[in-house]
Amino acid sequence: MNKKLRLKFLALGLPAAAGFAAFYILPFIRSVGYAFLSGGLKKRFAGLENFKAVAENEYFRLALKNTALFSLIGVAAVMSLALLLSFGLMKLSERLLWIKSAFIMPYVLPTASVILIWRAVFDSDGYFYLTRLEAWGGFFDVLPLYLLFIWKNVGIDIILLTAAMSKVPKEVYEAAAIDGASPKTVGLKITLPLISPTLLFVGVLSFLNSLKIFKESYLFFGSNYPPDSAYMLQNYMNNHFYKLNYQNLSAAAVMFTAFVGLAIFFAYIFSERSGER
Amino acid sequence: MxxxxxxxxxxxxxxxxxxxxxxxxxxxxxxxxxxxLVQYWELFTVDHAYFKYFWNSALYAFVITSASIIISLPLGFLFAKIKFRGAKALFFIYIAVMLLPFQATLLPNYIRLRDLGFLNTPLALTLPMIFSPFAVFLTRQFMTSVPDELIDYAQLETSSALKIMRCAVLPQIKPAISALAVLIFCESWNIVEQALIFSMDNPEIYPLSVKLAELPEDVASAGGAVYMFPALMLFLIFRKPLETSMESYKL
Incomplete structure (x- = not known):
């Protein structure tokens, strides 16, 4: 491509790049800076003070614990269901593929509308009694959120998984059939290892989506203050936005970003390792 | 059996x-x-301020979708088809930010909006999403599938960058772009967090998603159904290209 044309394309691409830098990159760097400054009018370098304050805050700890638990259980549940449904969908005949769309549809629907049904189902005296069961540690308070998360996100996982499954060469399955492998063995020993990179990506994507549960939580509980067991990181951050406590917010955001980055990094390292064996 | x-x-x-x-x-x-049909009759005839917020939502979704796609197309093309120094590193930053959880990008967005004095205005609810990396990422994914020969051939015919985009590149990825538009529309139709934080002191400009819960009980279901209708229709119409383009989420 000649130089003039290249310059034209660079110029056309500039608005998007400039906006991205202005709203995401540059202020992110500044927010990292905030995390190391002391609060109040006179700014001074505070070292790790803000981080310590956040880490010692009991609500941050509660939020972190709840978020980690929600992500762990939510991702495991949505991925298991997506895998089972994908195996099922792969075996269906072509003209029944509209069923797949039923699983994908929830992904695009507005949460506020859907919440009306969730409230109608879970807003009963019987269910209220369940949430008071101490032995379950507030599990029933969070259960509606788990169901919303799974309902909404299983579709995108299914799309990615079935796309990967249909790329497995037919010959591999034919060879397995000749060797007399049972469907269960084929699934576990052939399909799963062959789609493992996609599986990992789906895991990461589901994890990131599980962090977005705030919208559902806010609309379901009707406020920023859900029951203790459903108090997540974003509730914590929202409350601090209302207090305009930037130092604390920045420190929380930096810690959280680092945590997520590390989690994804280790997931990839782990998959590289297990791929070599 | x-x-x-x-x-x-x-x-x-x-x-x-x-x-x-x-x-x-x-x-x-x-x-x-x-x-x-009493619920619908009431919703459409009695003033619950429902449609005020409905049109807020429609405006945000329309502006975000059209603006983000128009500005993302050339940048996606740059990343997909033009070699320039630092392209790889730059695209990596895009992916990294796209993967960042909401909790991490909300604060940078907020800082910029505050400095520009845009908080509590409709700009606060649209600008961050217009520049969100998702559209650039997906257009780039689509455009890698456009054959190089086609672009080379188009260059012999014209030296206009816009013409190359319009006549050689876009026709190849039309279904994918329409699917992307639907995805962005539905996402911006559903904004909640941005409204609560970027427009803390001005509930007048809230989108319907935050206000739907305030509708009286006896018309709530109709209100929810009308709000869901555009997203549901878009899904049904664009089902096929949507499902194909969601496959390109894969990094």
């Missing part, structure tokens, strides 16, 4: 997933215990 069992099982699961939508539709068509 086994196959029929599987078919039956999958069909019933599919129906089960559809149940929330169906029950909202049914609830919206009842009043008291009988079937009627």
């Amino acid at each position: 086994k196959k029929r069992l599987l078919t039956a099982l999958m069909t019933s699961l599919g129906v089960f997933f559809f149940l929330p939508v169906a029950s909202l539709a049914i609830k919206s068509l009842t009043f008291g215990k009988s079937l009627s």
